[in-house]
Amino acid sequence: MEDLTEMLKGTLEGCVLQIIGTEETYGYAITRRLNELGFADVVEGTVYTILVRLEKNGLVEAAKRPSEVGPPRKFYTLNDAGRRHLATFWAKWEYVSARIDELKEGGR
């Protein structure tokens, strides 16, 4: 599946938040996780800009720790605001995706 970029607008950030919420992790690993989830074209640069935004908006806490196989990693965890934001995101997602599926099935 190619060129999903426009459709990911507004949802990719929530996906990143969900991944961080599942377990403390870092940018490079989040990118690999998204790739294996089926978002094959998502690259590091995209994820880092999202992480910067999340941190700026006070939804995550960051901690730099050394790695044994490369440069230091910047680990992220959700804080309370992040968990609230994530819950809101999923509520919106359920609402929107249900409405779109309705339209698709020709519900009137």
Next chain:
Amino acid sequence: MEDLTEMLKGTLEGCVLQIIGTEETYGYAITRRLNELGFADVVEGTVYTILVRLEKNGLVEAAKRPSEVGPPRKFYTLNDAGRRHLATFWAKWEYVSARIDELKEGGR
């Protein structure tokens, strides 16, 4: 449900295309239809910009016809390119929404 705007990026155009594909219709009516479908905050201006884009990209045909209750209406119908685009849109939607649901259910 409020402020769905970012989540609608990339999908609203497909929704408009689907509505036009179901029956020949015009901007104002499409807006009302979207509102009753649950996209309550979508306004005329947004829909008109989408319609202009669809026409510019050669996905729809337009025909202006008089109305009995107001100014003339501009009716839109899908052409072949529009129908192909719509099919692609739904394929992408199914792919993306399935992946996101997977992530949400904690599938790993």
Next chain:
DNA sequence: GTCCACTATCTAGTGGTACCGTGTACCGGT
């Protein structure tokens, strides 16, 4: 007979978000 609400379209400008390309840097194997 004037105002107002509803119907109907159009457009220039704004802001948010994913993406591109590139640079920097650490590490291990050959």
Next chain:
DNA sequence: ACCGGTACACGGTACCACTAGATAGTGGAC
């Protein structure tokens, strides 16, 4: 010594929904 994998950062671009305002036809309330 070099190269590929790991890891982060950042300036610039493109796309798309939204804002806010202008224009205009119809019909009802007063």
